Amino acid sequence: MNAPVPHEPAVRTTCPYCGVGCGLIAQPDGRGGAAIVGDPTHPANFGRTCSKGSALGETLGLAGRLLHPMLRQGDGTLTQVAWPDAIDKVAEGLSRVIDRDGPDAVAFYLSGQLLTEDYYVANKLMKGFLGSANVDTNSRLCMASSVAGHRRAFGSDTVPGTYADLDEADLIVLVGSNAAWCHPVLFQRMMRNKAERGARVVVIDPRRTVTAEEADLFLPIAPGTDTALFCGLLVDLAERGAIDTAYVDANTTGFAAALARAREIAPDKAATARATGLDEDAVAHFFDLFYATARVVTCFSQGVNQSAQGTDKVNAIINCHLASGRIGRPGMGPFSLTGQPNAMGGREVGGLANQLAAHMGFTAAEIDRVRRFWNAPRMATREGRKAVAMFEAIERGEIKALWVMATNPAVSLPRAGAVRAALDKLELFIVSENVRSNDTVNAGAHVLLPAAAWGEKDGAVTNSERRISRQRAFLPPPGEARPDWWIVSQVARRMGFTEAFDYRTAADVFREHAALSAFENDGARDFDLGALAQISDAAYDTLAPVQWPLRAGEPALETRFFADGGFFTEDRKARFIAPEPPALRDATSADFPFRLNTGRIRDQWHTMTRTGSSTRLAAHLPEPFVEVHPQDADAAGLTDGGLAQVATPHGACVLKVVVSDGQQRGSLFVPIHWSSETASCARVGDLVAPHTDPYSGQPEAKATPAAVAPVALPLRGFTRTHRAIALPEGTWWARVAISGGVEYRLATGQGPMVWHDFAYRVLAGDARLVEQLDRGVYRAAAFVDGELDACLCVGPADAPLTWDAAGLQGADAADGEPLTARISSDQIGATAPVICACFGVAVDTVRQAVAAGTARNVADIGRTLRAGTNCGSCLPELKRLISHERVTHPS
Numbered sequence: 021m022n023a024p025v026p027h028e029p030a031v032r033t034t035c036p037y038c039g040v041g042c043g044l045i046a047q048p049d050g051r052g053g054a055a056i057v058g059d060p061t062h063p064a065n066f067g068r069t070c071s072k073g074s075a076l077g078e079t080l081g082l083a084g085r086l087l088h089p090m091l092r093q094g095d096g097t098l099t100q101v102a103w104p105d106a107i108d109k110v111a112e113g114l115s116r117v118i119d120r121d122g123p124d125a126v127a128f129y130l131s132g133q134l135l136t137e138d139y140y141v142a143n144k145l146m147k148g149f150l151g152s153a154n155v156d157t158n159s160r161l162c163m164a165s166s167v168a169g170h171r172r173a174f175g176s177d178t179v180p181g182t183y184a185d186l187d188e189a190d191l192i193v194l195v196g197s198n199a200a201w202c203h204p205v206l207f208q209r210m211m212r213n214k215a216e217r218g219a220r221v222v223v224i225d226p227r228r229t230v231t232a233e234e235a236d237l238f239l240p241i242a243p244g245t246d247t248a249l250f251c252g253l254l255v256d257l258a259e260r261g262a263i264d265t266a267y268v269d270a271n272t273t274g275f276a277a278a279l280a281r282a283r284e285i286a287p288d289k290a291a292t293a294r295a296t297g298l299d300e301d302a303v304a305h306f307f308d309l310f311y312a313t314a315r316v317v318t319c320f321s322q323g324v325n326q327s328a329q330g331t332d333k334v335n336a337i338i339n340c341h342l343a344s345g346r347i348g349r350p351g352m353g354p355f356s357l358t359g360q361p362n363a364m365g366g367r368e369v370g371g372l373a374n375q376l377a378a379h380m381g382f383t384a385a386e387i388d389r390v391r392r393f394w395n396a397p398r399m400a401t402r403e404g405r406k407a408v409a410m411f412e413a414i415e416r417g418e419i420k421a422l423w424v425m426a427t428n429p430a431v432s433l434p435r436a437g438a439v440r441a442a443l444d445k446l447e448l449f450i451v452s453e454n455v456r457s458n459d460t461v462n463a464g465a466h467v468l469l470p471a472a473a474w475g476e477k478d479g480a481v482t483n484s485e486r487r488i489s490r491q492r493a494f495l496p497p498p499g500e501a502r503p504d505w506w507i508v509s510q511v512a513r514r515m516g517f518t519e520a521f522d523y524r525t526a527a528d529v530f531r532e533h534a535a536l537s538a539f540e541n542d543g544a545r546d547f548d549l550g551a552l553a554q555i556s557d558a559a560y561d562t563l564a565p566v567q568w569p570l571r572a573g574e575p576a577l578e579t580r581f582f583a584d585g586g587f588f589t590e591d592r593k594a595r596f597i598a599p600e601p602p603a604l605r606d607a608t609s610a611d612f613p614f615r616l617n618t619g620r621i622r623d624q625w626h627t628m629t630r631t632g633s634s635t636r637l638a639a640h641l642p643e644p645f646v647e648v649h650p651q652d653a654d655a656a657g658l659t660d661g662g663l664a665q666v667a668t669p670h671g672a673c674v675l676k677v678v679v680s681d682g683q684q685r686g687s688l689f690v691p692i693h694w695s696s697e698t699a700s701c702a703r704v705g706d707l708v709a710p711h712t713d714p715y716s717g718q719p720e721a722k723a724t725p726a727a728v729a730p731v732a733l734p735l736r737g738f739t740r741t742h743r744a745i746a747l748p749e750g751t752w753w754a755r756v757a758i759s760g761g762v763e764y765r766l767a768t769g770q771g772p773m774v775w776h777d778f779a780y781r782v783l784a785g786d787a788r789l790v791e792q793l794d795r796g797v798y799r800a801a802a803f804v805d806g807e808l809d810a811c812l813c814v815g816p817a818d819a820p821l822t823w824d825a826a827g828l829q830g831a832d833a834a835d836g837e838p839l840t841a842r843i844s845s846d847q848i849g850a851t852a853p854v855i856c857a858c859f860g861v862a863v864d865t866v867r868q869a870v871a872a873g874t875a876r877n878v879a880d881i882g883r884t885l886r887a888g889t890n891c892g893s894c895l896p897e898l899k900r901l902i903s904h905e906r907v908t909h910p911s
């Protein structure tokens with residue numbers, strides 16, 4: 021949507037958000053900013069972007085950036101130091117802990133936001149030179165169950181299919197995936213297939229999401245019961261004689277045991293319906309569709325993975341595709357939709373504690389192979405601690421030094437409150453970051469290392485379809501920020517490993533990574549980039565998106581795996597897995613009668629450190645919320661738009677109530693994005709139980725028993741300033757980016773005197789303060805040189821919480837000085853919710869158009885308001901809103 025400006029050469033790069041991996045073109049403006057558009061030549065998106073991608077140009081500012089290495093002093097303050105001093109501090113600290121307590125007393129916690137080169141160097145240092153495999157990543161919270169399921173079934177972490185399968189499928193099954201919001205460009209691709217080729221779409225999800233509203237068949241499954249549904253499907257395929265016996269016999273083992281287990285769990289449609297809470301006719305309809313359609317792709321995402329039985333769920337899905345031979349051919353196969361931009365790259369290098377490197381594990385032969393390749397002096401010889409276990413070991417004092425790179429575990433891990441407390445026990449706590457303040461940094465990091473951000477760094481990422489794309493720098497790194505691979509290499513060299521970490525460029529690292537993937541491979545491993553092992557710097561710079569495998573001496577082909585078998589087990593056969601019956605770990609109780617489901621929203625990413633700076637994105641869903649079924653809301657005394665406390669045995673949040681019949685009775689949904697930087701009490705990680713899957717170690721983030729109760733704060737309001745501020749103790753607030761500053765939406769039980777005091781102490785400073793108290797509504801505005809600098813409005817929830825220019829001038833009349841505030845023609849009020857982030861179209865504007873009869877459908881809205889005509893991310897919500905308004909205002 022931002023038109024490129026011809027100042028500097030445009031740069032082809034890749035989006036830093038989700039696993040779709042869209043190609044982008046960045047056009048720098050010469051002033052530190054850039055216009056961002058979709059790359060029409062990139063095969064992941066063909067020029068399309070979603071709302072997040074199209075707003076990237078708004079997120080390039082340097083506000084809040086960490087620009088220099090910092091060390092925490094004894095009094096808790098942070099002091100800027102030179103890079104060599106920071107590197108010394110890290111290297112000496114790691115060496116001291118290892119010498120005294122052994123290598124397993126140190127750990128790295130990495131991120132799917134890192135580039136492959138960053139990941140490779142960190143993994144190599146820890147596993148080959150420090151001697152521990154305590155390297156894990158926030159990808160553990162995202163798709164570890166898919167990795168484990170792939171490895172159990174295929175012998176390798178292989179995604180068999182490609183995005184082209186989504187164009188060629190006749191049936192697309194989405195399990196535990198709100199793709200319309202979480203993988204928007206891919207979802208629009210599926211919708212095009214539906215519109216143009218008539219593909220049918222089935223959505224299986226406990227929530228009726230906007231994705232579900234686009235489905236031909238929606239199955240509102242009971243939480244945690246996906247395994248039963250796919251066991252029922254396997255039995256049904258067997259009963260109908262739809263097993264591809266030739267494929268099964270030639271290419272797999274374990275079918276009989278898996279089918280027998282499936283018959284125990286879900287012997288028929290009626291039993292499947294009982295086990296899943298679904299209507300039997302709906303179950304039969306799904307089974308009929310799968311049976312009758314050759315080209316089926318089953319996409320699964322966090323709703324499957326984030327489970328203490330996530331690996332079994334993945335294998336129950338894969339079982340059905342193996343049994344019916346629907347794998348590796350056009351338009352068919354199981355398809356893991358990866359959450360993060362480079363979770364796949366992290367898997368490739370071995371950036372998980374239970375992988376060694378380059379899709380190799382911890383067999384003696386693999387350890388020896390990697391040792392020889394790296395010429396490593398101190399190889400890790402067994403798996404390390406996975407994320408949840410890693411932080412539990414920190415809590416027990418067993419891990420004494422931790423290096424966190426590009427992630428925010430103090431927000432995102434289960435029992436996040438306990439994680440923050442545990443971080444305080446560390447002897448050495450290092451954080452490589454873009455921002456100077458976040459919950460993890462503020463948990464007492466001893467060393468802060470300024471990392472280059474998206475747009476400033478160079479490297480590779482791999483998307484959900486195994487496609488490697490380049491992220492390229494188009495801005496200079498600010499201050500002393502450096503790429504992560506450089507920072508880790510400097511520490512390694514300071515620890516004495518100069519030769520092994522003598523990288524000059526990201527291309528040096530990439531070549532070594534590619535060479536390791538091909539080292540003694542000979543087709544025995546799926547992951548092979550041998551064709552890129554000798555890539556020149558110039559060719560690396562211009563590398564076009566490519567899919568692996570890329571074996572040396574073979575042409576680069578867009579390859580699917582397993583149509584003819586060839587799995588990566590010892591006997592080259594796939595394994596059917598007999599899953600355990602579905603069972604949630606913690607039962608609900610009288611104290612905690614609900615199931616808490618967590619997830620993402622359309623326009624925010626992770627803990628908002630980038631997306632939170634875009635005013636367009638902020639206006640979509642600006643406050644943290646809990647979604648509740650209407651009957652549950654009634655029973656609990658909750659009102660739509662009110663506040664509620666959501667509590668679990670692990671913690672509590674206070675959130676805005678959204679009453680929605682898309683929510684199942686007995687379930688609550690809460691988004692994951694807010695932190696202590698952006699809200700007073702909305703860190704959802706605090707609520708989540710630490711139960712993990714026995715194979716993947718992925719925590720259960722979708723079914724923690726929870727309670728919900730109303731919170732009475734009678735006054736509402738907002739304050740706008742140019743900078744982050746502290747609100748009076750006891751205030752509920754959520755921070756929202758606005759043009760030139762921030763807006764705090766607030767709720768409070770404290771009356772005008774407290775806010776009068778706050779206005780003078782915090783907002784006024786040297787500014788001239790204008791105040792008004794009118795029918796219980798307190799308003800204050802601070803002016804500097806006649807320009808509005810800050811404002812505040814607090815009053816009863818049913819009062820008009822705005823302040824127009826006339827009111828302001830009236831309040832100031834006694835002063836006599838003219839005010840030339842920029843607000844002179846505007847009403848000041850809390851930011852209106854926006855439905856189309858690309859064109860800033862407010863929800864109310866769409867409502868008014870429908871009520872006035874000027875728009876009856878999405879096409880009318882597009883023509884008159886432009887909403888939905890750029891990225892299309894808002895189309896499902898537009899449809900929902902229009903249909904709701906047409907019921908309310910029939911014409």
Ligand code: SF4
Nearest residue numbers: 035037038042070073
């Ligand atoms: S779908 Fe959106 S967030 Fe995901 S890669 Fe594409 S532009 Fe980025």
